[in-house]
Amino acid sequence: MPSNKYVSDSTIIQFVNCKILREHKLQRDDLWVREGKILDPEKLFFDEKRSADQRVDCKGLIIAPGFIDVQINGGYGIDFSQATNDVRGGVALVAKKILEHGVTSFLPTLVTSPPNIYHKVLPEVKVHSGGMEGAGVLGFHLEGPFISLEKKGAHPEQYLRSFLSDGISDLIETYGTLDNVAMVTLAPELANSHTVVRELTGRGITVSLGHSVANLSQAEEAVQCGASFITHLFNAMLPFHHRDPGIVGLLTSDQVPHGRTVFYGMIADGIHTNPAALRIAHRAHPSGLVLVTDAIGAMGLPPGRHTLGQQVIEIQGLHAYVAGTKTLCGSIATMDMCVRHFKQASGCSVEEALEAASLHPAQLLGISHAKGMLDYGGDADFVLLDDALNVRATYIAGQEVWRK
């Protein structure tokens, strides 16, 4: 493929010899792009009577919408929950590197932290489009601190909080601002959570249930108030029980308001979820599955020992252990690895695997008119993959931002 040169805005680029993911199927068709958007070639032909200015031969590769990672805590030595002197630089570094994994948009995720961390970090990064510099930031994912003590996982216990007053004041006091926040994970069994869920949803912020001991009724009530996501299904919640399925039961709940979908994040690295459990979830509710990496700062670092903040971590293959132990300290899989593993473990089609990383997160965030699909008028964020789903090139707004 020719390297990207500077082109004028209204240059029409036609990607030929490719299989594009459209309407849930891989189709042999050309992809047309102009001014960073996907173009309707039929309209171009009949209305404007123009043809392509530039043709890119994709040599039979697959073109899928760019991947969207809604839960990523850092990578390449960067930890988003640390208030360094260069928060913006840290986010930018990860944003640039994850282009190699086919990720074109993401939610930098902060785990439970003291208020001063949120107050320092949140104002540093605004929602912005991606490009040559890196994947676009759709907003922060704040995972905590309004979570359950019993299911804190690796989150620091001393910074957990509950909703003391009307809820919103607690949010503002803790986070400092809700600007540039795209998602909040909370435990719905906490008192006053309903008001909070409604308020956040009303502001266009996705509410996710996680790190919780909620039973199914509590979870259903939260969904009825507006919650629409489950943070890393199975992990940090009560296990499925046949008389009270807990949060897991949302996958097949009949209390979900009509027309709404409950989505759920899956860390499909082959380690955090047993493939059989992955298959059960997928088969129960295939259209809600959202692949997430939940990657920690060690993701992208070479095998061996690394010091990250207060921890010493040892990387062996796809496992990241607390050094000297066999305790997992987080995921280091990349998004494209998750897509491949998900396809192999679930036996799903190529289209389904790709949609779990693109269409579904876009639908979850309510941005599927612009992202997650290769429909006319949508943003031209896409990824070129071979048949084994290895990323060969990444494009944002029609511009090649990474090539293998």
Added chain:
Amino acid sequence: MKLIILNDYDQVGEWAAKYIRNKILRFNPGPDRFFILGLPTGGTPLGCYKKLIEFYRNGEISFKYVKTFNMDEYVGIPRNHPESYHSFMWNNFFKHIDIKSENTHILDGNAANLVEECDSFEQKIQSAGGIDLFVGGIGPDGHIAFNEPGSSLLSRTRVKTLAQDTILANARFFDGDMSKVPTMALTVGVATVMDAREVMILITGAHKAFALYKAIEDGVNHMWTVSAFQQHPQTVFVCDEDATLELRVKTVKYFKGMMHVHNKLVEPLDPK
């Protein structure tokens, strides 16, 4: 008339495509010498379009200096409706070849003034120098384009109300809902097609057999408008075995006997 009888649908598409290819190549079009082609839509010519696309991809032919005029279009459905003839031509032909948009002409069923649109279409054909080869199909009722039974054999491009039968038959493309089917269409007239220097009609399938019989073995009759081409000096009918089922054995034997001569028309041309 030349009657070309082939075994099946695929052979008809291939023969027709080769004929068109050879016609264009012999014409040797250039920037001041366009080849003007009249085109149909529907299931019958699909195979022919696929073959023409194949010839383009092989480098055997270019449509750079070809102008096209389509026969018809529905009135009142959006141009990008999946069942519009604009969509048909884009998806099945134009998007796969190197034709320029300004060289294609399809009647606009959403024009503010439909009569003016039809008159202007006739004008455009004239300005282009007339049609070199008009390709068409035939309906089970013997119609050419939307010139349904009773259409004047001297008709020109105009607005036509569709027959109940046609609307019924088309309902399957509009979610089975008859109220969604267009009731009017713009169509070239019988005389418009007769004006072409050469006409090629494709007919496949047993359900078209009676219409073919009426068109070539019975008299010229406005109830079977394709019969008008008995009075055209250069017509080729390309059909499959099934479409000959209502013809006289004598007619079929006569034309099959000429196949070795007619097949010369589709042999690959020597490179000039």
